[in-house]
Amino acid sequence: MTTSQIRALFAVASRPEVVSLAGGMPNLSVLPLDAVAATVQHLVKEHSAVALQYGSGQGDPQLRERICEVMALEGIAAPAQDVVITVGSQQALDLVTRIFCDPGDVVLCEAPSYVGALGVFASYECEVVQVPMDEGGLVPAALAEALGRLAAAGRRAKFLYTIPNHHNPAGVSIPQSRRAELLDICTAADLLIVEDNPYGLLSFDAEPPPAIRAMDPKVIYLGSFSKTFAPGFRVGWALAPPDVRDALVLVQEAATLCPPTFGQHAISAYLAGQDWRAQIDALRDLYLERRDAMLDALRQELSGIATWTVPDGGFYIWLRLLAGVDTTAMLPRAIEQRVAYVPGAAFFAGGGGADCLRLSYCYPTPERIQEGVRRLARVIEAELDLAPAVRTPVALVRS
Amino acid sequence: MTTSQIRALFAVASRPEVVSLAGGMPNLSVLPLDAVAATVQHLVKEHSAVALQYGSGQGDPQLRERICEVMALEGIAAPAQDVVITVGSQQALDLVTRIFCDPGDVVLCEAPSYVGALGVFASYECEVVQVPMDEGGLVPAALAEALGRLAAAGRRAKFLYTIPNHHNPAGVSIPQSRRAELLDICTAADLLIVEDNPYGLLSFDAEPPPAIRAMDPKVIYLGSFSKTFAPGFRVGWALAPPDVRDALVLVQEAATLCPPTFGQHAISAYLAGQDWRAQIDALRDLYLERRDAMLDALRQELSGIATWTVPDGGFYIWLRLLAGVDTTAMLPRAIEQRVAYVPGAAFFAGGGGADCLRLSYCYPTPERIQEGVRRLARVIEAELDLAPAVRTPVALVRS
Numbered sequence: 114m115t116t117s118q119i120r121a122l123f124a125v126a127s128r129p130e131v132v133s134l135a136g137g138m139p140n141l142s143v144l145p146l147d148a149v150a151a152t153v154q155h156l157v158k159e160h161s162a163v164a165l166q167y168g169s170g171q172g173d174p175q176l177r178e179r180i181c182e183v184m185a186l187e188g189i190a191a192p193a194q195d196v197v198i199t200v201g202s203q204q205a206l207d208l209v210t211r212i213f214c215d216p217g218d219v220v221l222c223e224a225p226s227y228v229g230a231l232g233v234f235a236s237y238e239c240e241v242v243q244v245p246m247d248e249g250g251l252v253p254a255a256l257a258e259a260l261g262r263l264a265a266a267g268r269r270a271k272f273l274y275t276i277p278n279h280h281n282p283a284g285v286s287i288p289q290s291r292r293a294e295l296l297d298i299c300t301a302a303d304l305l306i307v308e309d310n311p312y313g314l315l316s317f318d319a320e321p322p323p324a325i326r327a328m329d330p331k332v333i334y335l336g337s338f339s340k341t342f343a344p345g346f347r348v349g350w351a352l353a354p355p356d357v358r359d360a361l362v363l364v365q366e367a368a369t370l371c372p373p374t375f376g377q378h379a380i381s382a383y384l385a386g387q388d389w390r391a392q393i394d395a396l397r398d399l400y401l402e403r404r405d406a407m408l409d410a411l412r413q414e415l416s417g418i419a420t421w422t423v424p425d426g427g428f429y430i431w432l433r434l435l436a437g438v439d440t441t442a443m444l445p446r447a448i449e450q451r452v453a454y455v456p457g458a459a460f461f462a463g464g465g466g467a468d469c470l471r472l473s474y475c476y477p478t479p480e481r482i483q484e485g486v487r488r489l490a491r492v493i494e495a496e497l498d499l500a501p502a503v504r505t506p507v508a509l510v511r512s
Numbered sequence: 513m514t515t516s517q518i519r520a521l522f523a524v525a526s527r528p529e530v531v532s533l534a535g536g537m538p539n540l541s542v543l544p545l546d547a548v549a550a551t552v553q554h555l556v557k558e559h560s561a562v563a564l565q566y567g568s569g570q571g572d573p574q575l576r577e578r579i580c581e582v583m584a585l586e587g588i589a590a591p592a593q594d595v596v597i598t599v600g601s602q603q604a605l606d607l608v609t610r611i612f613c614d615p616g617d618v619v620l621c622e623a624p625s626y627v628g629a630l631g632v633f634a635s636y637e638c639e640v641v642q643v644p645m646d647e648g649g650l651v652p653a654a655l656a657e658a659l660g661r662l663a664a665a666g667r668r669a670k671f672l673y674t675i676p677n678h679h680n681p682a683g684v685s686i687p688q689s690r691r692a693e694l695l696d697i698c699t700a701a702d703l704l705i706v707e708d709n710p711y712g713l714l715s716f717d718a719e720p721p722p723a724i725r726a727m728d729p730k731v732i733y734l735g736s737f738s739k740t741f742a743p744g745f746r747v748g749w750a751l752a753p754p755d756v757r758d759a760l761v762l763v764q765e766a767a768t769l770c771p772p773t774f775g776q777h778a779i780s781a782y783l784a785g786q787d788w789r790a791q792i793d794a795l796r797d798l799y800l801e802r803r804d805a806m807l808d809a810l811r812q813e814l815s816g817i818a819t820w821t822v823p824d825g826g827f828y829i830w831l832r833l834l835a836g837v838d839t840t841a842m843l844p845r846a847i848e849q850r851v852a853y854v855p856g857a858a859f860f861a862g863g864g865g866a867d868c869l870r871l872s873y874c875y876p877t878p879e880r881i882q883e884g885v886r887r888l889a890r891v892i893e894a895e896l897d898l899a900p901a902v903r904t905p906v907a908l909v910r911s
Contacts, residue, residue, distance in 0.1 A: 138566055146560055154553035161545055165744035167537055200599055200746075200768040207767045229769060236766035345564035345773035347599075367635035368606045369599040370628060373772045374744035
């Protein structure tokens with residue numbers, strides 16, 4: 114399932130009669146729209162000479178200063194000169210991969226992993242090696258094993274791509290002690306870490322966990338305003354050591370001349386003029402309520418026929434169906450029953466996840482979430498009745 | 513000279529005491545800022561659910577319809593479904609190159625060519641073959657010869673990149689009859705044309721010439737709002753045949769998920785609500801006045817020591833100095849004399865252009881343009897006094 118197929122799914126899922134538990138669209142309902150509207154109006158009226166003009170390839174210096182304040186919340190101490198602004202953090206990953214990878218190069222990531230990352234790796238013809246996770250995220254022993262297998266084959270990975278907080282799609286986070294263990298393994302193997310952290314500030318616990326980058330300045334850290342403010346300005350960033358930063362600036366200039374100027378200034382003004390920390394608290398409360406609504410509905414509707422992760426932040430819950438249902442094959446029937454999800458196979462580069470699916474609780478209301486899970490439960494139940502029949506004619510008699 | 517070095521030059525050139533004839537920054541002074549300010553404010557207040565959210569990888573359908581109206585002014589009849597929105601037309605060229613080129617592949621372009629295009633080709637490790645121009649742009653016989661040389665070496669180019677209107681940096685346009693001739697040569701050689709046209713609507717003649725794409729739907733056409741509206745929203749586009757379009761959408765999704773949503777909606781609303789054709793007329797008048805100011809100053813100050821092109825649109829004049837001055841070596845002395853330009857060498861991938869330079873008349877006022885050319889003339893004169901001394905001690909006596 115490609116990014117494009119996912120987009121096609123989202124198009125169907127956006128029909129009003131469908132409860133979409135598929136998309137990862139942030140909820141913009143708690144944004145201070147009047148203030149943002151006044152900000153953008155002011156930018157055009159008073160600062161058009163910079164806000165509507167070309168900017169620097171590295172991005173606006175003031176915004177880069179603000180980004181350092183944001184990253185400080187997760188324990189990162191870094192200078193603004195090491196930040197490169199990108200067209201969402203998606204482009205940060207795209208440019209990092211462009212710098213490091215030739216066709217056939219190996220990239221390590223979690224199993225499952227973010228579909229947009231798999232899209233980047235496919236686009237550069239990387240070989241993706243996915244490493245198992247458990248409820249504590251990426252499993253250190255599994256990472257060591259994967260590195261060992263590569264070394265035995267005379268190969269080495271270009272980097273490890275990881276989403277340590279509120280993983281997309283797995284909905285789990287890596288505890289602090291495990292981060293240290295993973296970092297040790299990577300350091301010993303001289304393996305670069307690319308840490309993607311769009312959801313870290315959306316932790317339901319009071320304090321977001323320190324970033325891996327906070328423990329090691331060699332880590333490349335990717336951040337985004339898409340989940341904590343709004344994706345429409347397309348502003349993300351990479352924090353990288355100076356040599357990588359220089360390469361990123363050069364490749365950003367080739368790719369776009371400069372990242373979107375107006376969006377950078379809008380976000381910079383928003384961060385300067387609004388209580389953005391309180392705003393993130395409001396988003397957290399909103400997502401927490403919706404997560405709870407989804408967990409309640411799952412317990413009521415799917416106990417005994419599925420297991421799921423319990424996220425402590427972010428947007429996603431990862432389900433595994435007990436009886437080996439193929440969630441890709443089931444999707445058209447779910448859409449027919451007016452509920453959408455993303456099939457697990459989308460999050461695996463080389464097969465896997467067929468009996469899994471991702472649910473998002475970020476966008477619909479709690480009531481719609483409950484209705485969506487109810488519909489999904491009926492679809493899965495129908496599938497379970499059907500499944501043995503499809504597989505073994507004998508079972509047909511039984512049903 | 514890399515894009516990055518050009519940027520460093522622009523940073524120096526932006527000091528207020530320096531007259532910068534270097535940058536290609538459009539002049540935003542005639543934009544209807546109150547209307548644009550009201551537009552962006554309204555977008556946030558009334559349409560945040562789409563304008564601040566993720567959009568489609570291909571770009572907003574309404575904006576793509578509007579873009580077809582813009583392209584119709586240059587004789588292009590194309591459906592909105594074949595348009596892909598990009599982060600400026602720079603990204604359009606980046607994505608096209610990403611699709612077509614592997615390291616070592618040959619790309620043909622004009623000599624000189626746009627420095628940002630050379631940056632893209634270098635980034636993908638293309639081999640760039642530059643084809644001579646004259647006052648009518650790309651020379652057909654030279655193109656045929658270059659193709660012949662490639663064929664004789666058993667190689668073929670992936671595409672021809674051309675800027676047919678108001679060329680950057682050469683300041684010339686390809687006449688209609690020559691376009692047909694070039695198209696015939698490319699068709700016979702089965703060579704893809706990538707037509708980059710950011711300046712076509714900024715023709716000082718009443719009617720912009722028809723695009724090459726208007727003559728052949730196989731041509732990939734790149735467009736931009738950076739020169740006819742404002743670059744700060746970073747919105748450009750590619751018009752491509754369906755198979756290339758599909759590939760562009762996929763690679764755009766990998767590169768950014770979607771192009772900047774807010775900027776797309778801002779431009780779409782601007783095109784819908786404002787008399788943008790009258791606005792382009794106002795820009796044209798502004799640039800024409802500045803071109804004339806520069807041509808007057810050049811005639812007064814540089815007759816006999818330089819030749820230059822006479823653009824009938826766009827931003828640029830290309831100068832060749834008569835006595836073999838090295839314009840890259842001269843630049844620090846020009847900056848010292850408080851005038852900046854871009855050395856000719858920046859527009860050649862493999863050497864060339866050392867005695868040439870690009871002047872831009874788009875941004876400074878007519879008075880500043882005249883002052884800048886005066887300063888430049890003094891710098892060149894000093895250089896000419898010096899040049900024989902550097903080369904042949906005998907000449908020192910003569911001077």
